[in-house]
Amino acid sequence: MKLYATLHNSHNMLYFCPQMTKILDGKALALTLRSKVKEEVAVLREAGHRAPHLAAILVGQDGASMTYVNSKEKDCQYVGFESSVYRLSADTTEKDLLSKIEAINTDKNVDGLIVQLPVPKHIDATKITESINPDIDVDGFHTLNVGKLTIDEDTYISATPFGVIMLLEEYGIETRGKHCVVIGRSNIVGRPMSILMSQGGRDSTVTVCHRHTHDIREFTKTADIVIVAVGIPEFLKASMVKEGATIIDVGITRVDADNKRGYVLKGDVEYASVKEKCSAITPVPGGVGPMTRYGLLHNTLKSYKKKLNL
Numbered sequence: 001m002k003l004y005a006t007l008h009n010s011h012n013m014l015y016f017c018p019q020m021t022k023i024l025d026g027k028a029l030a031l032t033l034r035s036k037v038k039e040e041v042a043v044l045r046e047a048g049h050r051a052p053h054l055a056a057i058l059v060g061q062d063g064a065s066m067t068y069v070n071s072k073e074k075d076c077q078y079v080g081f082e083s084s085v086y087r088l089s090a091d092t093t094e095k096d097l098l099s100k101i102e103a104i105n106t107d108k109n110v111d112g113l114i115v116q117l118p119v120p121k122h123i124d125a126t127k128i129t130e131s132i133n134p135d136i137d138v139d140g141f142h143t144l145n146v147g148k149l150t151i152d153e154d155t156y157i158s159a160t161p162f163g164v165i166m167l168l169e170e171y172g173i174e175t176r177g178k179h180c181v182v183i184g185r186s187n188i189v190g191r192p193m194s195i196l197m198s199q200g201g202r203d204s205t206v207t208v209c210h211r212h213t214h215d216i217r218e219f220t221k222t223a224d225i226v227i228v229a230v231g232i233p234e235f236l237k238a239s240m241v242k243e244g245a246t247i248i249d250v251g252i253t254r255v256d257a258d259n260k261r262g263y264v265l266k267g268d269v270e271y272a273s274v275k276e277k278c279s280a281i282t283p284v285p286g287g288v289g290p291m292t293r294y295g296l297l298h299n300t301l302k303s304y305k306k307k308l309n310l
């Protein structure tokens with residue numbers, strides 16, 4: 001099944017340009033989708049319902065994690081969700097973190113709970129993920145939700161693969177019968193991505209490549225769709241892709257730069273050269289990242305509606 005029937009077409013004008021590469025503008029699409037959520041929440045509040053509520057736990061001071069959590073908080077504010085962020089010190093014990101999770105798990109007014117990864121080394125990340133109530137596991141990392149995704153049952157699809165699927169659907173990229181190469185096999189991106197692309201609704205023939213694949217080019221050269229999530233800046237070169245392919249760049253790496261922030265964000269694709277050869281491509285930033293942020297809002301709203309039987 002399709003994850004979504006097309007919600008709207010208002011952003012179509014942003015990309016359609018014959019003979020040119022489609023820029024899959026995740027920023028614009030996420031903005032449209034976020035606005036829809038905002039409208040929906042306003043209607044629900046008008047009808048007397050409480051606001052959807054997302055809780056986030058951040059342990060430690062990792063720069064990228066702090067940025068991600070701040071953005072999630074901002075997104076919640078924008079759409080009218082309540083958001084609680086628990087910023088815990090890096091020396092928080094696993095036991096204390098588990099108690100915090102348990103308290104949130106049993107709070108009837110919380111619809112979504114995420115623990116920002118990575119957690120410090122003295123904490124077992126798997127134990128933490130498994131301790132989250134699967135009903136509010138809006139990151140979709142709990143094994144129960146991963147299992148459901150694997151057998152194509154309704155679940156929370158983790159935000160990044162969900163965002164990519166939405167991007168492909170909304171931009172009308174044909175996936176049926178296409179050869180899709182997913183580079184990377186992590187539990188949060190590559191693995192779920194490969195499963196989703198092979199499932200009914202997408203119907204792609206999927207090849208998964210990873211660090212032990214001998215000659216990745218051999219696979220990517222025949223791919224109609226390449227989804228790359230390795231975390232190596234400019235990993236995918238023009239010489240590795242087929243003319244007219246669709247390229248989805250999930251990678252985000254902070255690369256030192258002589259600017260105010262001290263870094264620039266780089267994707268896993270050598271954008272300038274690959275863009276000349278493919279038919280559609282996501283930019284970094286402004287591609288998959290904003291869609292991931294939307295994915296979390298989507299999942300939280302889904303949990304909220306389920307709780308309130310809406």
Ligand code: NAD
Nearest residue numbers: 160184185186189210211229230231250251252288289292
């Ligand atoms: P990860 O480190 O968990 O996994 C990386 C994967 O890449 C592994 O499966 C590994 O086998 C593969 N790999 C590593 N080197 C390789 C090589 N030389 N050739 C082929 N495969 C190789 O990373 P992750 O969590 O999946 O994230 C990947 C990238 O995506 C990172 O840059 C991360 O920041 C980014 N990311 C972006 C978003 C977003 O919203 N855009 C969300 C999650 C992750």
